[in-house]
Amino acid sequence: xxxxxxxxxxxxxxxxxxxxxAVIAQDVNxxxxxxxxxxxxxxxxxxVRSGQAIYWSRSRGKRWHKGEESGHFQxxxxxxxxxxxxxxxxxxxxxxxxxxxxxxxxxxxxxxxxKDGVSVWGNQHGENNASS
Amino acid sequence: xxxxxxxxxxxxxxxxxxxxxAVIAQDVNxxxxxxxxxxxxxxxxxxVRSGQAIYWSRSRGKRWHKGEESGHFQxxxxxxxxxxxxxxxxxxxxxxxxxxxxxxxxxxxxxxxxKDGVSVWGNQHGENNASS
Numbered sequence: 001x002x003x004x005x006x007x008x009x010x011x012x013x014x015x016x017x018x019x020x021x022a023v024i025a026q027d028v029n030x031x032x033x034x035x036x037x038x039x040x041x042x043x044x045x046x047x048v049r050s051g052q053a054i055y056w057s058r059s060r061g062k063r064w065h066k067g068e069e070s071g072h073f074q075x076x077x078x079x080x081x082x083x084x085x086x087x088x089x090x091x092x093x094x095x096x097x098x099x100x101x102x103x104x105x106x107x108x109x110x111x112x113x114x115k116d117g118v119s120v121w122g123n124q125h126g127e128n129n130a131s132s
Numbered sequence: 133x134x135x136x137x138x139x140x141x142x143x144x145x146x147x148x149x150x151x152x153x154a155v156i157a158q159d160v161n162x163x164x165x166x167x168x169x170x171x172x173x174x175x176x177x178x179x180v181r182s183g184q185a186i187y188w189s190r191s192r193g194k195r196w197h198k199g200e201e202s203g204h205f206q207x208x209x210x211x212x213x214x215x216x217x218x219x220x221x222x223x224x225x226x227x228x229x230x231x232x233x234x235x236x237x238x239x240x241x242x243x244x245x246x247k248d249g250v251s252v253w254g255n256q257h258g259e260n261n262a263s264s
Contacts (some may be wrong), residue, residue, distance in 0.1 A: 001231055007251070008250075008252070009244060009250075009252055009253055010221040012253055022154060022168060023167055024156055024168060026165055031163035031164075032163075033156055033158055033165060033221055035167075035214070036154060036156060036169050036214065048244065048251060062242045075246040078243055078244075079243065079244040080241070080242060080243050080244070081240070081242040081253050082167070082168065082239040082240050082242070083232050083233065083234050083236070083239045083241070083242075087168040087195050087239070087240075089240040101215065102215050104215070107214040107216075107219070107223040108212040108214050109211070109212075109215070110212060110213040110214070110215075110220075111210055111211070111212050112141060112180065112210075112211040112212070112213070113148070117142075118140075119139070119141040119180060120140070120141055121141055122143055128223075130133040
């Protein structure tokens with residue numbers, strides 16, 4: 001079944017040549033940017049219908065119901081489309097407070113830092129783990 | 133000159149088959165997600181060196197110093213890399229409080245709404261304009 005059938009709002013979305021749209025998940029409470037992933041028309045339709053984030057895993061080439069293994073589901077509170085229709089912002093309630101597959105609260109735990117005059121990526125998640 | 137030369141941190145970034153990495157700009161003060169765009173190695177290196185967001189415009193196929201025409205520059209306060217190295221989060225100070233080329237504060241001004249039982253994209257920017 002073509003998810004575009006009868007769904008005008010889906011036809012407004014500009015999916016790329018792989019049929020995917022970029023999706024940013026932001027925590028509706030803390031405003032943290034949690035992760036960036038992709039959806040196809042079917043998973044976007046299912047996300048809106050079910051109220052939970054369902055992505056398209058490019059690495060595994062299949063539907064990815066976020067949290068299906070970890071229990072860290074994302075309950076979708078708002079769906080927003082950007083000006084040119086090719087990026088979606090999901091405002092979510094992050095179950096368990098953990099969005100990243102590494103166990104970090106969000107995926108962006110590597111800040112660019114200066115060490116001895118050289119730029120290096122830090123690892124706040126690793127540092128937190130090491131000190132605990 | 134190859135920007136990767138002598139820049140180990142740039143070699144950690146996983147640029148896609150077009151040589152681009154996805155970049156999310158977030159307002160460091162309000163925490164609003166402002167926009168999503170792309171950088172190549174050269175523009176990412178220049179962003180870090182200059183402290184202002186410099187993207188790669190896919191539609192125009194060229195370097196895009198954000199704000200070069202509008203004056204709405206983005207002063208970069210922090211650069212963060214995600215877990216698998218293919219998305220960057222920029223924490224920025226948005227000059228003029230306007231990130232979107234439409235004049236909206238951010239690009240995500242179209243929330244998915246229910247009208248008469250049908251999903252439609254709203255336009256908060258347009259609505260604001262219409263009522264002013």
